[in-house]
Amino acid sequence: MPETDNSHIKLGLRVKKSKEHPLGWQYVSALPKDKACIIALPGSSADNSRKANGFAKMIQETLDDKTLPIYSVEYDYGNRLFRIDREALLARYGQEDKTGTFIKYVKEEDKTYIPQYIRELYAQTIAPRLRDDSNNRTSVKQAAQRLNMLVFANHCQGSTVAFQLERLMEADMQQLGYPEKTRDYLFKQLHNISVAPVTPYGISKTSTCKFVSLDDDVAMSVHTPQIQHILRRKREHQRFMEGIRGNETERRAGNKPFSMQFTMFCPTGNETVFAVNNMYPAEIQQDPDYEGIEHTFSPYSDKEDDDRTKQGDVMSRTFRAVLNQTARHAKQNESEFTEMPNLSQNPALASLFKIAKNNRYNFITAETALMKARRGRNK
DSSP, rough: OOSSOOOOOEEEEOOOOOOTTTTSSSEEOOOOOSEEEEEOOTTTTTHHHHHHHHHHHHHHHOSSSTTTTTEEEEOOTTTTOHHHHHHHHHTTTSSSSSSSSSSGGGGGGGTTOHHHHHHHHHHHHTTGBBBBBSBBBBHHHHHHHHHTTEEEETHHHHHHHHHHHHHHHHHHHHHTTTHHHHHHHHHSEEEEESSSSOOOOOOOOOOEEEEEEOOOOTTTGOOOOHHHHHHHHHHHHHHHHHHHHHHHHHTTTTOSSOHHHHOOEEEETEEEEHHHHSSSSHHHTTTTTGGGGGSHHHHHHHSSEEEEEEEEHHHHHHHHHHHHHHHHHHHHHTSSOOOOOGGGGGGTTHHHHHHHHHHHHHHHHHOOOOHHHHHHHTT
């Protein structure tokens, strides 16, 4: 262990307001292992019950079914510095920001360490669903059904916590004696939906959907070759647009070096990333009253927002549709075990997936006339 770890976590359930629970928030020791629920893992600032409950409320307001239990967490980092822990996790997979503020504080042993508060959360949420009443491993079918009843809805630091839970699950399943193929199968029965994630790409084994704005500097601090390629193309696009501002002939010529639209890419077969250039136009982002708005959760969860870009509206629709479909699936598994169908074939999502897939080529790989000309000059 890198140092003494006195971090802890508190798990709570959103309930009706009462004298006993004036916030509509009740602390619990663990999840019931045979009930469907949403586990809302908030951003790093959720260090009290009011903030934890506030994030749970946002998730609940996004759901069509308001009866589904919503749990959330209150972080107590103790002497842990979550930014260093997060950077250490990225460094473990070679995706850290080598020029960032916190990487210089990361020690080698930090890269493999999982903080105590996350280990506590694992014991309260996932571990019981892998075990029978005698604390031995349960059947594959029962474990799969129980895991399908869990939906993790994460924002920023919540996505980092969810990824660490996945690492704990791997070790736990090995200790319980589940074979490798069974472990891979059970991972896919657990669903993570992350907004503005700060986690490694192409590593997750759970069924994961990520939603990210390329104007979100925090989420874009994860360094992979593909992300860096996209960001370079984005900067080139911005320089090009500044160079032709006011020149309608050039603007209509279509020689933009980057097509910035709602799109998706899949680092692995079970990890889908939905991306947009921005959720809000530049003038909104530059307003001091909206500083950091691209990294906040509400642009994705709010149904109506007159300030959002068109692609931001599509992103929001997709996030809400994915969350609701996954929540319905979790509820269905209370009565009968079913694996999650392909989301891209769901009637509520098919058109959104089609838009994203059609945009994918231009978003990542298209070579425009300007790029071709530049390549010709460099020969």
